[in-house]
Amino acid sequence: MSDHSPVHNLPLAHKAFHDRILGFIPRERVFLGPFHALALGDDASFYRLVPKIVVKVRDAREVAWLLRAASDTKVALTFRTAGTSLSGQALTDSVLVYLAGNFRGLRIHPGAGSVSIEPGVIGAHANVALAPHGRKIGPDPASISACMIGGIAANNSSGMCCGTAENSYKTVESAKLVFIDGDSLDTADPVSRARFAVTHAALLAELAAIRAEILADAALAERIRRKFKIKNTTGYSINAFVDFEDPFDILLHLIIGSEGTLAFIAEVTYRTVVEHPFKASSLMIYPSIADACRATMALKNGGVSAVELMDRASLRSVEDKPGMPAYLKELGVEAAAILVEVRGADKAELLARIEGALSRVAGIEPVFPLLFMDKKDDYEKLWNIRRGLFTSVGGARKPGSAVIIEDVVFPIERLAEGTVELQHLMARHGFAEGIIFGHALEGNLHFVFCPDFADAESVAHYRDLIDEVTQMVVGRYDGSLKGEHGTGRNMAPFVEMEWGRTAYALMRRLKAAFDPDNLLNPGVILTDDPQVHMKNLKSLPQVNPLIDPCIECGYCESVCPSRNVTTTPRQRITLQRHMARVAAEGDKAEYDAFHKDYAYFGNQTCAADGLCATVCPVGVDTGVFTKDYRRRESTARGRKIGCLVADHYGLVTSLARQGLWLSHAVHRLLGTRAMTAMTHTLRRISGGVVPFWTPYAPKAAPRIRLRDTVRGMGRQVVYFPSCTTRSMGPAALDPDQRGLFEATMSVLAKAGFDVIFPEGMKELCCGLTLESKGMHDDAARKSAELEAALRKVSGNGAIPILCDASPCLYTMRCKMEPGLTLHEPVEFIHDYCLEHLDVTPLAETVALHVSCSSVKMGLSAKFEVLARACAREVVVPRGIHCCGFAGDRGFFYPELNAAALADLRPQLPASTTSGYCNSRTCEIGLSYHAGVPYQSIVYLVDRASCGKA
Structure with a gap:
């Protein structure tokens, strides 16, 4: 997709950059104009910046060219992978370099002790590849199913189990990097290092000088060591200067957590960690936060893998959710919980660690007796409590409000005190609904609350809360303002507050050494604007209850089939919100322009499959919204056609079958090559009206005889052949030339089933085809007709019903009232036939x-x-x-x-x-x-x- 608005609308520097990159980046991967810039530029944070240019890159060579062009034209750029980061570090109003969909190389080294991964690989996919070896990557952020390695490394992401021992900083082995001048470095390659030592001698010398100054200041060196004993992603990873002596080791570890402000990470090699096969978890509930924190401190260094703290508000937020333990509702107002996990290489080691954990907390009285669960289904239910916290707040928030997840760290011995004070601060500033939870072993707390950035009073409350929290965490507890979410924009004004003038000045020198013109992700980590965290706040106008809960986190994007060709669910919602905003402001011209582009990029190429809802933290199904959008966009002519189709469904399927017969006849006459050329030419001439033809296009379905079959073995099934089965047969290249109806009847015969058919089969339809085109009323009518026929033939559900197409069966389950036993082929054969x-x-x-x-x-x-x-x-x-x-x-x-x-x-x-x-x-x-x-x-x-x- 591309949106080539007049280039002369760009500032001169950006125009020069644009003209230069078209010499090596294909035009179709360079995006201009507000529609695509807005869609591609959004991320999971609560900020909104719209890039002037978006470039999709495919390899490190293209990145090097872009960096040289940026350096020559003095144009700033920002790298972006999945856009799941929360602190505004993946946004820009200049040039956005978009990596998602590319950079997906992964190499597991012999023995699986290390793995080299490119930045576009999703973290969970890396772990899937490593799983057969009993290994995984160290970082385990909550967003690992959606976030990518580039962001994991650039933000020094950690998570619930890795703590400070197995994060990116501690497990990185080497990296391939590209710098602002377009030069590259492979830190694992001696030849590359030797060349870099000559070409970038000044950079390495500055790193050595900074290290010498830090080591000469004993107080500063000790402060750095102490502050990185707890989680800390505020500012740069300056612990590299005290942890390493080799300048290349220092450089490598400075890049980790640098949020794209120092160099581009083209590949990172991690030392992998053991993925223990045996696990057990216990939800330990205590009368107060203080007791829960005492238990946490007792478990520190005690062989446990994770301790997750949840305050009473957290537990209250999920207690009414399906599957939650009933006892959550009985807890006192001061109660708190820790969710503890232990792991082992075998059963004996697991049991030993369970016993060790229980003995360590034996002196702290819980609300309920402590019990570890080692069956996956059981301990997953406990972890669903923890996973559901963010969902519960995000889904229940006021429409139009944002969801903020802040991230601070207290010294563990003061965790209880800090938690209570944080609770009081949120309540005092108008966010009493907020919850607190976190990685208690590391003193790392997340607090979630929901300001409305369209409301000036709510913005003021947010500002005052952040001001007080920063003063409290730094001034009273000497903690970290960021533990794992990265500094980004929202903590950039407070880096000097946390680190002090001397360390902050060294960070400034560090940035200048790598990026003297401040072109790499400016405004992130370091800033000259003390109010940058309060600017460009993202408002979320209401559009439709189906999508209003969306928090734009981006979890949906990894499963969306259109993610690499048009837009994703998050991008569709972002565009819809913008259209709602400009419509409310009366900007008809911009609304019409966006509406026109949305027709193809947002609507027509949405598969409406609903998979986005399966990974969405708040359950948004953009597919359902798209179907509703199609209904609202439908014309009178379209609705009339829908009515005609519904009224004459048997005729329509018959015509479809005849059309497939004709297509196959022409194919046999012309041959595959001529048929392909002819149909593709007709498609081009017709503007896409002629369907896309392939050699795997179906023939007409063989005629079927719907005659009830009685075998007398006491097993019955109602069989509803879908309309595709009744119209589409096998393709000419398919190995089995029988129709699906015949194959299904064969399996049912072998399993000894009596087969019964509904009456009036030719006219029956589940309504899916009509609903997917926005013809909801006609779809509902056909669904009701089918339900009535199925209830009649099945004895109101006494006999199981089989539909041979999974999409149709799913539609039937969603639309029909309870009582019918509905199955698609896999489920029916597995549950009823295999035996x-x-x-x-x-x-x-x-x-x-x-x-x-x-x-x-x-x-x-x-x-x-x-x-x-x-x-x-x-x-x-x-x-x-x-x-x-x-x-x-x-x-x-x-x-x-x-x-x-x-x-x-x-x-x-x-x-x-x-x-x-x-x-x-x-x-x-x-x-x-x-x-x-x-x-x-x-x-x-x-x-x-x-x-x-």
Whole structure:
């Protein structure tokens, strides 16, 4: 996507930068204009800055070119990966260098003792790659499923378990870096180091001089050592000057936590840490914060992996959530809890550590007897309490307000005192609803509250609270203003307050040595503006209750199929909020311009799969919003068409079937090459009206006979063949040329089921096709018709019902009233059929794709179990979430499908013979982009099974 507004609107320096980079960056990866700048420039913080230029880069060479151009034109730039950072360090009003979607290299070194990772790799994906070796990376931020290695290293992120012993600073081994002059350094390569020592002698000399000054000042050196014994990400990692002597080691560790202000991290190599296979957790509830903190101090250095503190307000915020223990509601007003985790290499070590933890806190009386749980389902329920804290506040906040998660550190011996004082401060400044929780072993507290930055009084309360908190943490406790979230913009004015004039002056020299013109992420960590933390605050105007809870955290982006081609759920919501804002201000011209661009970038290329809701902390389903948006945007003509389709559904499916028959006939006549050329030409001439054709396009479905089958074995099922099954048959290249109906009937016959069909099948539809196009009323009517037919034929739910398409079945579950027992193929075969089948795994390598609807129904595990029962080797490609075909979107917006499946083919072994899914339209796109045919998993089960004698 690109938005090439007139370049002359740019300032002269930015115009010169823009013109220069077009010599080496393709135009389609350079973005101008307010629409794309706003969308791509947003991050998880509570600030809003809109870049003038956004550049998507693919490798370190391009970054080097950009840095040289920036250095020559004196244009500032900021690097950005996932944009999940909270302190404003991934924002700019100059040039944003966007890495997400690229820089995804990962190399595990022999023995898995270390791993080299590029900045665009999601942290959790790195751990998935390391898991077979029993290892993981040290940093474990709460956002690890969404944040990327570039941000983890640049912010020195830590988390619940890694503390100060296994964060990026402590586990970094080497890095590949690019500096403001475009020069590079591989700190692990002696040749690179030797060359750098010549070309950047002045930089290394300045680092040596700063180190000498620090060591000569015994008080300052001791202060640095002491302050980094607790978590601290305020300012630069100047502990590097006292921890290391080699200038390259100093440089490497200064880069960690520098938030993109010193150099670009092109690759980082971490020493990995052990991922213990045995774990147990205990929720220890105490009468007061003081007791909980005493227990924490008793557990310090006691072999526990994590201690998470939760105040009474935290526990109260989740006590009404589903799955929460009932006893939370019975706690006293002063109660607090610590969630303790222990780990071991084996059961014996785990038990020893449990006993050790219990003995250490034996003298502190809890509210309830202490109990460790070592079964995953049990201890995950306890951790869901901790994970649900942020969600509970974010979801319950006043519409339009922001969610602030601040991050401070107290010396652990004063944690209780600091926690109580922090509670009083929040209440005094109007944020009594705020909660406090954190990584108690490190004295690291997070406090969450919800100011409304559109309200001047609320802004004033926020300012006063931050002023008092900084004075308290530094003045009364000599703690850290930031423990793991990074300094960013919101603590930049207070760095000197925490560190003092001498250390702050050295940080200034450090920045000048690396970046003399202050072009790398200016305003972050160091600032000349004492009010920068109160400027460019992000307001969140109300748009629609479906998306108003969004906190723009970006967790949704990693699973969105359009993330690398148009926009993501977060970006769609950001754009919608801007349109609501300018509409309220009466700026019709800007609203119309955004509305026009949104049609394609926000609406038409949204798969509306709802996977975003599965990872969203506050449960926002942007897919549901998109369907509602389509309803509101629908025209009278569109609504009339929807009504006609609903009224004559049998005719519509019949016409679709005839069209597929004709398409296949022409294909047979012309051949694949001529058919491809003809259809692509017609598509181009028609402006996209002609569907995108591939050799995996389906033929017409074989005619089916809906005749009830009675086998008399006492097992019954109502079978509702979906409209895709009734209209779409196999592709010409598919190995099994039977229709899905025939394959399903074969499996049901082998399992001995009586099969019953609803009446009036030709006209029945779940309504999904209509709803996805915004035709909600007609969709609801068809859903009601189907429900009535299913209730009648199933005895109001007495007989289980099978639908052979996962998306349709999911829609039925969402729309129909309780009482019907509804199943899609994987679930029905797994739960009802397997016990009646003899299954012999085929000697094949097969690929598996779990459709979005199956994921949302929690069927991923059953899907894999079923596949592994039927094939010797099963490949589940990583990072492939929604395939992007999205019903018929793949026919009309094939770029969405292509982007979603860009990583599919490289992950499939050459031995892969076929792939399996359970959504016919998904299978079309999967086959095309994988280069192997995908069909319903029913075919695999049918081939691998026979009925029991």
